[in-house]
Amino acid sequence: MATVTPPIPPALAQALAQARRVAVFTGAGVSAESGISTFRDPLSGLWSRFDARALATPEAFAAQPDLVWGWYEWRRAQVARAVPNAAHRAIAALARLVPGLALITQNVDNLHERAGSEGVIHLHGSLHAPRCSACGQAASFTAAPADEPAEGRAIAPPACGHCGAPIRPGVVWFGESLPAQAWQTALAAAGDCDLFLSIGTSALVYPAAELPLRALRAGATVAQVNPAATPLDARAHFNLRGAAADVMPRLLAAAGF
Numbered sequence: 001m002a003t004v005t006p007p008i009p010p011a012l013a014q015a016l017a018q019a020r021r022v023a024v025f026t027g028a029g030v031s032a033e034s035g036i037s038t039f040r041d042p043l044s045g046l047w048s049r050f051d052a053r054a055l056a057t058p059e060a061f062a063a064q065p066d067l068v069w070g071w072y073e074w075r076r077a078q079v080a081r082a083v084p085n086a087a088h089r090a091i092a093a094l095a096r097l098v099p100g101l102a103l104i105t106q107n108v109d110n111l112h113e114r115a116g117s118e119g120v121i122h123l124h125g126s127l128h129a130p131r132c133s134a135c136g137q138a139a140s141f142t143a144a145p146a147d148e149p150a151e152g153r154a155i156a157p158p159a160c161g162h163c164g165a166p167i168r169p170g171v172v173w174f175g176e177s178l179p180a181q182a183w184q185t186a187l188a189a190a191g192d193c194d195l196f197l198s199i200g201t202s203a204l205v206y207p208a209a210e211l212p213l214r215a216l217r218a219g220a221t222v223a224q225v226n227p228a229a230t231p232l233d234a235r236a237h238f239n240l241r242g243a244a245a246d247v248m249p250r251l252l253a254a255a256g257f
């Protein structure tokens with residue numbers, strides 16, 4: 001992707017400088033420059049090499065638990081190797097400057113946390129919070145997989161220590177509901193912010209993509225950071241066509257932070 005460095009609109013810098021409540025909504029594009037594949041970008045997208053729509057379902061896990069678990073272990077290893085980039089760091093710094101900041105992510109990696117963000121709202125769950133597929137008991141292991149699983153290698157999921165059923169990834173699959181508390185917190189933050197920043201998301205996947213629309217209805221300023229067009233372009237007040245790791249530090253600097 002060609003490097004583009006869009007100018008920071010002074011009105012947006014001012015809106016950020018004056019905002020008391022900021023909602024930051026992130027998607028896979030925020031982690032792209034850390035080497036994590038996005039879902040829908042051509043060439044690099046996970047889905048161009050693998051049919052994730054087929055793998056990311058409860059039905060797939062029931063039918064082929066080893067294939068699905070192995071795929072998530074591969075992704076977990078990819079995240080473990082990655083390091084947070086300048087966008088993750090800028091968002092963490094912004095939260096220290098704006099106490100009323102809510103960070104809502106669709107990402108299942110932990111790069112926001114590793115950049116220093118606290119209280120991250122994970123709408124689509126986490127690669128790092130596996131749980132029992134039957135009784136729901138949390139299975140806590142955060143270390144990187146012992147050996148690097150090759151993409152596509154089947155790995156048997158561990159058994160739940162409580163009931164013996166297979167452990168499943170702690171992510172939201174197609175057809176599943178978002179975690180209720182995370183969703184309610186995100187809705188409240190979107191409906192009660194001065195500034196809503198949508199960063200690195202295709203804004204295609206609902207209900208998450210409802211959040212910027214809710215912020216707009218509530219009268220917030222909505223800005224988007226994305227090198228590509230999205231359905232939100234026509235509605236957002238500002239569209240910064242650039243990479244998050246380039247734009248976010250410059251946005252903070254322009255706001256005087």
Ligand code: OAD
Nearest residue numbers: 027028029032038039040106200201202205226228243244
């Ligand atoms: P997508 O892969 O749909 O979109 C990634 C977006 O990031 C695209 O709009 C890219 O243009 C943009 N992008 C790429 N590089 C970027 C960069 N360096 N800086 C900023 N933006 C960049 O990912 P999401 O919108 O996160 O859900 O996808 C939403 C959900 O779809 C995912 O959480 C996942 C999937 O279904 C579940 O797994 C439940």
